[in-house]
Amino acid sequence: MRKLTFGMNVSLDGYVAAPGGDIDWSVPSDELFQWWSDRVAATGLALYGRKMWETMSSYWPTADQQPGVTPAEVEFARRWEDMPKLVFSSTTRTVDWNTRLATGDAVAEISRLKTEDGGPMDIGGATLAAAAMRAGLIDEYVLATAPVLVGGGKPFFTALDNWVDLNLVETREFPDGVVLTRYETRR
Template sequence: MSFPHGAGLHTVRKLIYGMNLTLDGYIAAPGDDIGWSGPPSDELFRWWLGQERASGLTLYGRKLWQTMSSYWPTGDQQPNATPWEIEFARNWRDTPKVVFSSTIAEVGWNTRLVTGDAVAEITRLKAGDGGPLRIGGATLAGAAMRAGLIDEYALVTHPVLTGGGTPFFTALEGWVDLNLVETRTFPGGVVLTRYETRRR
């Protein structure tokens, strides 16, 4: 099988959507409460750190950006910070980030603000060069999910039911076929499942 010159050579950057979530599928309980997850085990924290290190660019919606930027810019200066938290804070500051919001006026810490069409910008970023893209925040990820842009889902499921809140998945207009590529258990009954989108 041969390609025309240059065809089939450019690979699109992978877009990964990964979050902590409850067994009944919520990333936050009612009132944006994320206290159900508790402090992560060292093993789980190291896994998340590895994911962040492997990322070429992180995409945030407004709520998740405000949560992350309220702590991690100085997370390595907290009195009880573990070596992993110190490394996470430094990596967080160094990793390029994009925040999608029409209500935030300015952002810092190696971050660019996008106020326009999120799907168009994510599509443009995927077509560029660089490492994998990570996306976080239910509203932003939901828009990317509906547009068929997400290549991998990483569900870090905690053994708790909240009965409501902000769902990890959004409503979709059609089916999305997935391949299971990894399962792993962490202390405290936390289970990781990673799925890749099966492109038709």
Template sequence: MRKLIYGMNLSLDGYIAAPGDDIGWSGPPSDELFQWWLDQEQESGLTLYGRKLWETMSSYWPTGDQQPDATPAEIAFAQNWRSTPKVVFSSTLDDQLDWNTRLVTGDAIAEITRLKAEDGAPLQIGGATLAAAAMRAGLIDEYAIATHPVLVGGGTPFFGPLDGWVQLKLLETRTFPGGVVLTRYETRR
């Protein structure tokens, strides 16, 4: 059975995007934080995206390694992003997705459950709406939270509403330049 990991950058008050889907509050990550995210992506066997995060990622990473100021880590991230299999869950996108990506328009929870049951490397899930549905279904095995020292006052929350408590076990705490604190938690079953 594959592990499902939900990880993103978020503000200290718990948002992954400020009002208007603004993610500029996090600024460019430190080299160390970017490398940590790259390592996580390279360990993943499949990335699951909601539509909004897919549109953000696919607007930059297909050619991120061709930018004149791209760092070696950014080049590696872009190359890994293109080659890693991806599933996008959306009822509004057409089925013409590139970069090793397939579209699922049906029941996201049924498909995520099926993918988790397979053998293989961990699954990464991104996008607040998709991840919230997976949380409510009890499918998230690990949370990786890079908390930035900024308050944005509203927007898209990292955690969606839950039907009950979810007990977690702390796996790691790490500090990065700029005051970013990474915490990783495992879901207790």
């Protein structure tokens, strides 16, 4: 059975984006950026909602052509393009860069994908992750918590009907005071 992980940069007060979708506060240090890049390289399939897909696909396919691009960004862009991706959307019509589109029930499709053979899956985007979270499909949570309070916006966690018990499996501090924590779901 494939493992499903939800991980994102998050503010100390629990948001992945501030009001208006602002994520300027979440720019990672070089070390944290490399950690995320290595994670992308190890991902068997990335699951994206429409908004996360639009954010990622609007930048990474041409990142290597941007002024001042770093070698780490070029590497991440290559890894991101190579990584298999599945976008869940009822409005998006076309996808590129090793990506396919799903227009049906996301929870049913994610449940099906978890039973297949293959590498680990990462889910990106708080809205899609919320549906998987409520359905009890997430096996691991990764929070790169930045020392900033944004006061509102898009929360990392959704409202749940039941508690989810977790085991802490890793804690790591990065420059700029970011603390990464990984938790596995107790089953």
